Amino acid sequence: MEEKNSKYILGFEKPLVELENKIQELKNLSEKEGIDLKEDIQRLKDRLRRLEENTFKNLTPWQRVQLARHPARPKTLTIVELIFDEWIELHGDRLCSDDQAIVAGLGKINEHRLVWIGHQKGESIKENLSRNFGMAHPEGYRKAKRIMSLAEKFHLPVVSFIDTPGAYPGIEAEERGQAEAIASNLEKMSQLKSPILVIIIGEGGSGGALGIGVGDRVLMLENAIYSVISPEGCAAILWKDQSKVEEAAAALKLTAQDLLKLNIIDGIIPEPRGGAHRDVEQTASNIKRAILREIETLKAIPLEELLIRRKIKYRTMGKPRGEVDE
Amino acid sequence: MGWFQKTYNRIKKGKKKIDVPDGLWTKCTNCSEIIYNKTLDENFRVCPKCGYHFYIGAWKRIEITLDEGSFIQYNSSLPSVNPLNFPGYEEKLKKGKGKTGLDEAILIGEGKIEGKQVAIAVTDFGFMGGSMGLVMGERIVFIADKAAEKNIPLIIISGSGGGARMHEGVVSLMQMAKVASAIGEFKSKGGLYISVLTNPTMGGAMASFASIGDIIIAEPGALLGFAGPRVIKQTIKQQMPKGFQRSESLIKHGMIDMVVERAKIRPTLNKLLDFLVF
Ligand SMILES: [Zn+2]
Numbered sequence: 001m002e003e004k005n006s007k008y009i010l011g012f013e014k015p016l017v018e019l020e021n022k023i024q025e026l027k028n029l030s031e032k033e034g035i036d037l038k039e040d041i042q043r044l045k046d047r048l049r050r051l052e053e054n055t056f057k058n059l060t061p062w063q064r065v066q067l068a069r070h071p072a073r074p075k076t077l078t079i080v081e082l083i084f085d086e087w088i089e090l091h092g093d094r095l096c097s098d099d100q101a102i103v104a105g106l107g108k109i110n111e112h113r114l115v116w117i118g119h120q121k122g123e124s125i126k127e128n129l130s131r132n133f134g135m136a137h138p139e140g141y142r143k144a145k146r147i148m149s150l151a152e153k154f155h156l157p158v159v160s161f162i163d164t165p166g167a168y169p170g171i172e173a174e175e176r177g178q179a180e181a182i183a184s185n186l187e188k189m190s191q192l193k194s195p196i197l198v199i200i201i202g203e204g205g206s207g208g209a210l211g212i213g214v215g216d217r218v219l220m221l222e223n224a225i226y227s228v229i230s231p232e233g234c235a236a237i238l239w240k241d242q243s244k245v246e247e248a249a250a251a252l253k254l255t256a257q258d259l260l261k262l263n264i265i266d267g268i269i270p271e272p273r274g275g276a277h278r279d280v281e282q283t284a285s286n287i288k289r290a291i292l293r294e295i296e297t298l299k300a301i302p303l304e305e306l307l308i309r310r311k312i313k314y315r316t317m318g319k320p321r322g323e324v325d326e
Numbered sequence: 327m328g329w330f331q332k333t334y335n336r337i338k339k340g341k342k343k344i345d346v347p348d349g350l351w352t353k354c355t356n357c358s359e360i361i362y363n364k365t366l367d368e369n370f371r372v373c374p375k376c377g378y379h380f381y382i383g384a385w386k387r388i389e390i391t392l393d394e395g396s397f398i399q400y401n402s403s404l405p406s407v408n409p410l411n412f413p414g415y416e417e418k419l420k421k422g423k424g425k426t427g428l429d430e431a432i433l434i435g436e437g438k439i440e441g442k443q444v445a446i447a448v449t450d451f452g453f454m455g456g457s458m459g460l461v462m463g464e465r466i467v468f469i470a471d472k473a474a475e476k477n478i479p480l481i482i483i484s485g486s487g488g489g490a491r492m493h494e495g496v497v498s499l500m501q502m503a504k505v506a507s508a509i510g511e512f513k514s515k516g517g518l519y520i521s522v523l524t525n526p527t528m529g530g531a532m533a534s535f536a537s538i539g540d541i542i543i544a545e546p547g548a549l550l551g552f553a554g555p556r557v558i559k560q561t562i563k564q565q566m567p568k569g570f571q572r573s574e575s576l577i578k579h580g581m582i583d584m585v586v587e588r589a590k591i592r593p594t595l596n597k598l599l600d601f602l603v604f
Contacts, residue, residue, distance in 0.1 A: 169553030169561050174571055175579045178552040179529075183537035186506035191514060206499060207490070207533045207552070214503045228490050228499040228530075237492065238414070252495045253410045262409065264496050314507045315467060318409060318460045318497035 008071045012055060012063055016274065019048045056273055059223070061249040061258075065231060067223040068202050069165075072277040074284065075134075076103055076118030076161040079201065082284035083291065084109055087116070090150075093142035096176065101132045101168070102140030102212065104147040106156075109288065112295055115151035115194075117144045117212055118161030121202070135168035136208060138181035144212045145185050148192055157195040157295050160212045165230065167208030182211035189214035190314060195298035195306060199269070199287065200224040200256075201276075216310050217294050218264070220256035221283070222271040226264070227254035264317070354378055370588040379525060379545050379588055383426055384433040384450035387483055387524075391592050392437035392446070399435040401468045404461050406430060408493070415493040422453035430461040431486070434469040436478075440596045442604045445473035447482045451526065455488025458531055462491075463501030466535055470508040470519075479518040479603055480509070481595065484536045487549070489529020502534035509535055518602050522591060523550050523573070523582070541598055542582040543591065544573035550582075 009017050023044045030037040059067070067073070080087055080103075087107030092098040104117040119136065122128030144160075151158045167178055189196060189212075196215035204213065204226030220226065234248035235241055253259065256268045269290045272279035298306065352361050356378035366373070370390055371380040382390075388397050406429070408415045423429060431453035436445055447469050449456045466482070473480040490498040513519055521539025523532075526549035533552055536542075544550060551571040559566065569575045573585045586594050 167552060169558045171558065171562065171566065171570065174551045174553065174558070175575070177537075177579070177581050179532035179550075180537040180581060182533040182552070183502075183506060183535075186503050186534055187510035187513075187538050190503065190507035191510050207502065207530055210499055210502060211533075214507075226496055226499075228495055229492050234492060251410065251412055252492075254496065259496060262497065264500060311507060311511065314500070314504045317500040317504050318463065318494070 010063075010066050010070065012066075013274070016048065016051060016055065019044060019051060023048065052273055056275075060246065061225075061252075061255050062231065062246040064223045064255050065225050065245075065249050067275040067277075068225040070275060070277050073202050074276055074280045075123065076116075076120050076163060076201070078123075078280065079161060079284050079287055080105070080107065080116055080118070082281060083288040084114075084116075090147055091143070093139045093146060095139070095142055097137075097139050099132075099137050099140030099143060100130050101134050101136040101164070102144055104144055109291065109295075112292070112299075113156055114295070115147060115156045115158045116161070117147055117158065118201075119164040119209075119212070121163060132168055134164040134203075135166060136164065136211070137168055137170070137173045138176045138178050141167075141181035141185050141211045145181075145188055148188060148194070151194045152192055155194065157197065157298060158192070158215075159291060159295075160196065160198045160215065162198060162200040162204050162209045162213050162224075162226075163202035164205045164208045165203055166205035167211060182207050185211045186214055190310065191307070193303055193307070195295070195301075196310075197291065197294045197298065199290070200226050200265075201287070204254075205230065214314070216298055216306060216313070217266045219267045219269055219290055219294070220259065220265050221269050221276060221287075222256055223275050224256055225254045226256075226259055227252050262318075352380075355380070372588050377546060377587065379547060381451060381485070381525070383452055384428060384448040384485075387448045387450075387485075388433065388435075388437070388446070390588070391448075391481075391483065391595070392439060392444075393441065396438035397435050397446075398437065399433065400472065401434055401465055402429065404430070404464055406459070406461050409460065409497045410493070410495045412493040412495070418454055418493065426450055426452040428453050430465070431456045431458070431488075432462045432465050434465045436472070436476075439592060439599060442596070442599045443476070443478045444595075444599070445469050445476070445478055445480045447480075449482075449484050449486045449531065451485040451487050451524075454491065456484070456486035456527075456531065457488025457491035457498070458486060458501050458505075458534075459491040459494040459498045460501060463498075463504045466505040467508040470505070470512045470517075473517055474512045474515055477517070479520065479599060480512060481520045481522065482535055482539075483522040483524060484527040484531055485524045486531030486536065487526035487528050489531055489533075499530065502530050505535045506538065509538055513538075513540065518599075520595065520598060522595075524548055526550065528552070528554060540602075543584055543586050543594060544576065544582050545591070546573055546585050546587055548573045550576055 084107035089105040121134035122131040198215035200220040231245040231249040235244040276283040354373040357376035359375040523544040
């Protein structure tokens, strides 16, 4: 894990990594040669902290896109492993196959029994090929739908982890009804007689994200993104120029901070400084705390009221604030 | 998403590339037949030679679907907003208005088919590709609620190649959930929802309201799907099979109930209403 993480360094992460390496070098030198370099090391550490603060205090939307797509960013199964006391994975849509780009299963956190679903990107190139980079076929959405029916039947809350560039645009995906699979999930989730908590952990890529993303509460990790189209796609359409991705990322208002302001999401889960990949365990622990808080709240709401609230939530989605008559 | 622009330009060009007196004749986009406009109109704007279905606007669609004079429009003064202050969006809206005479890419209302009362929505490809933003979301919810309240069937005729409207960002994406929720509620109360798909219906429209009909009908040759052909081609780097994402392919793969030529849509709807509701 450690080695792989260091392989992927974003442009704006580079000065930080270089400084970190230098500190390590001095530490090694001090140990090996028995020289006291405490002061120098402390000075570099202070500089690193200031640099980190400056870099991550005012991230641009495009920098957040890069963080959200960081190959070392914690993925659904990593998070499930870290936050559930016990869990098992379930497979297959019972119609066609078992899409590896969407995972689902059962689990327990403290006294809470939960159903979990999520997009799954790979941890390596090889795994990414079998996971199709987290881009699901209709089978993935139908697997998720089947597992959600299970949640409904056994009165279990659903936690959905969103992390996909989008639903897969391929021939078979189209022929087997990609649009229908997503549409049918939207309908299902809007009426599901179980609490649903949605957490966007990385990339929320358009309809492919929304296909398992309708819920009572929608949270985003601090550096996650959620968009109707990729900044690259938007730049190509709008300016016919792929190099305008930064402008496109800003225009799309795809950051957690913007979407909270627009009333699209309900809350932001903080990430460790430098992004979720810099401290995966801390990230998982933040997510766990948020899940416990939200699930306890949602479970306390009578089902009938929960469904009415969900309905109102989506009915008012996108309305200018003044018009929201909740 | 951008492919629809290309398709639209092609349609426009097809109409304009006439070397005969303007407004009298139209050259068929598909078979190049020169057709007398009056003949084309009488034939529901379907080429008499090859059966190619030309684009028709939302008002024309209302005219050929409902009993004459039965249409009452609803919710016609909902202003478009620019929730993200997206660059250039207002101009796009203005262009769409000029092109179609509509205030948005959707018309909703109530009317009759052979005397049977229905709630109806029509989306118009001519207005920003028929893409769905906040106004379309609101209107679909309005008409689904109206259908539920009056206990009448709901018909949505889609010509939404633009899918979710990029210029409204995630707000447009959320309209997919919004309309699926409203239609889902209507259906769960026992309402009949018939979805009619016309060329083209793609992306966020196809992945929400257009695909959840109790019955789904498509016009012949309509381009229907989730991802645009250009995006797929870029991704898989190979040629698409012949007829891919067309109505005839969707029915073969079990995705729709029937392919019905334009002239027979009204009688087909009438029959379905007769079998299921009235
Ligand atoms: Zn023709």
